[in-house]
Amino acid sequence: MSACSAIFERIQLPKEKYKMHFLEWIMPISKKESLVDYTQRFAKQITEKNPVLVGVSFGGVLAQEIAQIIPCKKIILISSVKSPEEYSPFFKTVKATKLYKLLPISFINWTENFLHKNGSKKIKNTLTVYRKFLPVRNKLYTQWAVRSFLYWKGCKNKTDLVHFHGNADQIIPIKHIKNCEIIKNGTHVMILTKSSTIQQHILRCLA
Numbered sequence: 379m380s381a382c383s384a385i386f387e388r389i390q391l392p393k394e395k396y397k398m399h400f401l402e403w404i405m406p407i408s409k410k411e412s413l414v415d416y417t418q419r420f421a422k423q424i425t426e427k428n429p430v431l432v433g434v435s436f437g438g439v440l441a442q443e444i445a446q447i448i449p450c451k452k453i454i455l456i457s458s459v460k461s462p463e464e465y466s467p468f469f470k471t472v473k474a475t476k477l478y479k480l481l482p483i484s485f486i487n488w489t490e491n492f493l494h495k496n497g498s499k500k501i502k503n504t505l506t507v508y509r510k511f512l513p514v515r516n517k518l519y520t521q522w523a524v525r526s527f528l529y530w531k532g533c534k535n536k537t538d539l540v541h542f543h544g545n546a547d548q549i550i551p552i553k554h555i556k557n558c559e560i561i562k563n564g565t566h567v568m569i570l571t572k573s574s575t576i577q578q579h580i581l582r583c584l585a
Contacts, residue, residue, distance in 0.1 A: 380520065385434060388573035389580065396584065399426065406522040413526045417443040424448065430584065433458060434569050435550070436527050445537040454583055455541040455558075456576060457550060457566050461532040464554050473528040540583050542576065544568045 383400035391398060401423050406416055421444050430452045433441030438458025445453055459465065472478050544564020545552050552560065559579065564572050 380523075381434065381437070385569050386432075388570065389577050391577070391581065391584075397426070399424070399429075403519065405516065405519055409518055409521040409525060411522060413440075413443055413530060416522075416526070417447065420444070421448055430454065432456065432580065435566065436523060439527060439530055442533045442535055442539075445535050446533055450537050452583065453535065453537050453539040454580060455539065455543075456569055457543060457547055457564075458541070459550060459555070460539070460541060460557070462530055463532075464550070464556065466551050466554050469528060478524050478528060542579055544572075 383402055386398070386400060389398075401420070404416075404420055404423075417440060420440065424444070428449050428451045431441040431444060431450055432454045433439070434456045435458055438453075438455040441453050441455065442460070444450070541555070541558040542561055542564075543550070543552050543555050543558040544561045544566070546563050547566045547568075549566040552558070561568055561572060561575060561579075564575075569576055
């Protein structure tokens with residue numbers, strides 16, 4: 379949810395054929411702003427007609443919402459879900475019990491800053507990578523994103539959709555995912571760890 383467009387930096391498409399546009403998260407108006415209203419504002423970043431949308435994790439949810447309001451040629455999902463029916467029992471429990479309201483975002487950010495200053499070299503290196511690819515940790519945004527994901531109602535898209543999912547994804551377990559192309563040993567961050575494989579699949583879809 380807090381990833382920036384840097385997660386796509388290892389995906390290299392032929393420049394003579396394709397033009398890549400990187401979209402960044404915008405701040406929600408409030409933690410209860412509807413995903414539909416947010417999508418209307420977010421989609422203003424898209425200037426090309428009939429684009430192919432590529433979304434990772436929660437970005438895949440937003441990609442499907444965008445395709446509801448502007449014509450899109452194709453949607454490519456990576457490590458994401460196509461409907462709330464693909465949520466794991468864990469997410470359903472968090473929603474039902476409203477445990478997400480207890481997420482200590484300020485404390486998590488404080489702990490990260492403390493460890494980055496005082497932790498071991500290994501911890502500091504890990505956090506440096508974490509900060510590069512997951513920099514969006516604004517409290518309002520995080521509260522909105524968690525709530526929006528849990529309460530997503532799904533879309534009835536007619537846009538052509540392809541879903542790539544790793545069989546080692548522990549955040550969104552593949553056993554709950556239907557109709558996807560399986561990436562062997564792919565985790566939830568396979569956009570980074572298996573970028574060459576993902577790139578080949580994207581090129582095949584575009585072709």
